[in-house]
Amino acid sequence: MIRREFLYYGKKLLVFAASILVLSIVVFYVARLAPGDPLVSYYSDRVEKMSPEERAWAEEKLGLSDPIHVQYVRWLSGALHGDFGISFKYKADVLEVIRGRLVNTLLLGGTGVILIFGLALLLGILCAWFEDRWLDRIICKAGTIISCIPEFWLSLVAILIFAVWLRVLPSSGAYSAGKSHDIADRIIHLILPMSIVVVEHLWYYAYMIRNKILEEVRADYVLLAKSKGMSRRKIMFRHCLRNVMPSYLSIMAISVPHILGGTYIVETVFSYPGIGALSYESARYQDYHLLMLLCILTGAVVILCNLLAQVINERIDPRIRANEAAEMLEVKQIG
Amino acid sequence: MSETILDVQHLTHQFRLTKHTTIRAVDDVSFQLQRGEIFGLVGESGSGKSTVARCIMNLYRPAGGRIFYRGVNVCDPKQYRMHKNMLQTTRQMIFQDSTSSLNQRMTVADIIMEPMAINHIAPPGGSLRAEAERQLHDVGMDASYLNKYPPELSGGMRQRVAIARALSMEPDFIVADEPIASLDVSIQAQIINLFKHLQAEHGFTFLFIAHDLAVVKYLCDRVGVMCHGKLVEIAPAAELFAHPAHPYTKLLLSAVPIPDPRLERARVLQTFDPSDLQDTGEMREICRDHFARMPVEGVPH
């Protein structure tokens, strides 16, 4: 049994490693094949005045003169030792460049995901409970309308109301000058961008939960539970919600990258120093090493979340096992 | 002696469940169908009766054994390709669930015309539509149904359309897999009458798969009983119902509800242990045309 578990997770780990490797190769090649001059991000305007000899020397120095596969092997062996190269633009180790911003994005996206997860569940249950009554209708309608409003516009309106008119919340940045370790200050800076991220994504998941619960409510076993005298509340929480959770968890796991990606616009509008803006810059200005690291980080998150979703699906939900067993009906059933 | 139209020899089929488990759905089944007879194949769910039908219709590729239809081994890809046209036009199938076996987005006329159009058959009735109308009339529906969609029809009507589609090819051989199981009693009677009437008129050979023994007794000339993938008894219908030989057949017959309270309450359910069904067994003739599966004599226990 233990051996089987070991094999199961070993296989998943292998898939993860292989996916990352393939991803790194593809990104490495595509980035280098894309038009643009990487020297610009290192030397900025000076590039235009360089003589061919100077250019050759600069390329040699940055390791750009070799064939692509040689460059890749060099990058890979460095990366395996923890050296991901330097950022051309910031002229520092890419890990250093990313570190501070990664925390900011995780703070915004991570808490955002958790909040969306919880609030969507709450709203979904509420809607399902009051199916087709006014509360359900209002929530569903409001959700549809808000989801249609572009994020940047909503952000600007929020800034206008809370930062300009009411002056209660800061309009930009992750912390006030000189207060980077003040948690309260960070939280205050988080409120506006976080609200936008949550409000934009919440409805989709709430609506999904609502429909999934309603699907369960219409199942026969709910009728049986009712006929044995259980209350609606108990049926909802003990039966329906329990059956909805595994698929909800796995869908949430898949959508983590989606929500994280959604923070990019918000980061830009609120000038929030996160990874989103950095990714755009690195791709725009051929900052190869920075781009590689960011792509691999994002890729790792996506693949990890997908694997997590798979594990949840295959391991937690007895119905998946039931389906496997259903095919063995004749062989193993009792009776 | 009439002509043998279908000859199933030692048919075996297994489903693979996981890497290590396979289940034998059909296990060494042999039987023959004579031209023009109605043959009933009965058994409970999981007995493999539908799998036999699907193997015969080339929907599954059997793991072992041979199936000859009009002398053509349909399991042999080479022979199948050579006689593809004949096999596709003269054999037709009707399914249990007409809701899913008819395309919801095609009109009744299109559904009936489709097989003719696919096989490039010149409709005897002139245009394809006129032919569809004639087929529909044969199954007891009028032309007003031609432009309707399956969801607008009742279960019985849909099953009639499925029958009309099968008959539009003027087949020699029809396989019906539980065609009346999902219908109401009064509609069942209509469809059974229709089968009987059409069979008498066209004289096709009919493999009727069912679990309702009362229907089989009424409709079929000969009956085969399946249990756990094995054919355990085969006999003319009247003979089988009067003198069942195999213990499983006895159990099955004893379980059929009788619509008569006094008889029904007095009925005693027979018992049969499926593990009695040994792997080694042979069909032995008890009396004329009546075969039952018996343990092989002389095999030490």
Added chain:
Amino acid sequence: MAELLEVKNLSVSFETAQGEIQAVRDVSFSLKSGEVLAIIGESGCGKSVLCKSIMKLLCNKARIKSGSITVDGVDITRYRERDMQKLRGRLFSMVFQDPMTALNPTMTVGSQIAEAVRVHHPGMSRDAVYQRVIALMELVGIERPDERYGLYPYHFSGGMRQRSVMAIALASAPKILFADEPTTSLDVTIQAQILDLLRDIQRKLGTATILVSHDLGVVARIADRIAVMYAGKIVEIGTAEEIYYDPRHPYTWGLMMALPAYAKAGEPLYTIPGMPPNLLDPPKGDAFACRNAYALAIDYEEMPPMFKVSDTHYAATWLLDERAPKVTPPLRGGRNV
């Protein structure tokens, strides 16, 4: 014996976009404690809706338009969900058609039965609940219950699942058990076992049973009385013997003659012509009139009342009126004549 359940002039309708579907129309019947009443009819005749409306398990689009439901001397017609919860399980419970979907696939069978035990005995100790579940599983014929307590529904075959559903339904020893086509999705041999189990339990516990079915054979085995439903109405009701050996309503004749078991070899089966009426707009007069070979002119005009044949046998057909012409029934004594 006192009437355990009395339904009077019950009408149930569904509100739909197309209009009002009159699923149950003016139905009256009663049930004594410990008896088995079978409700027979084809799909869409309202037999399931009738049961669910008594237990108030219908969706919120359904309305009880008129009539009354009295259980154990208490009128529950106007009871709200909260009051019904206290009655369900203890007074009446239900067994459903498809045991594959009636059990929650993500909970073990034992815990689902335990839940049913605990609903009406919240203070019961864990051990006592377990003992009760084991006893229930034994009652419905699940062998080696302690081993099977922790199994999921997917480990069980159809018959076993139906037994589990029955254990759940019987958990609080209800006085009335509704069985809605309990054997329709099962094999014949399993069907016979489940029917015998229903009969055994009914004898052992004295539970009154309402058995809904479309199959006249199934019903013959265990029913004391039978009600035949057509287009939302009970058209004939009587003891099993009366219905099988002396049916009076032309629809009952039709249903019986359509059975292959009654057919003579070589003759076509009798069929009821036409289709059941649309309950969105039921016809004036007798709903069966247009399919009825024996229909009288009055059938198209006026709904027939329930005519009394004997103290226990009633049928809604104008043929029983003293002014009607004498008609010889096409079948007698359970066989075609």
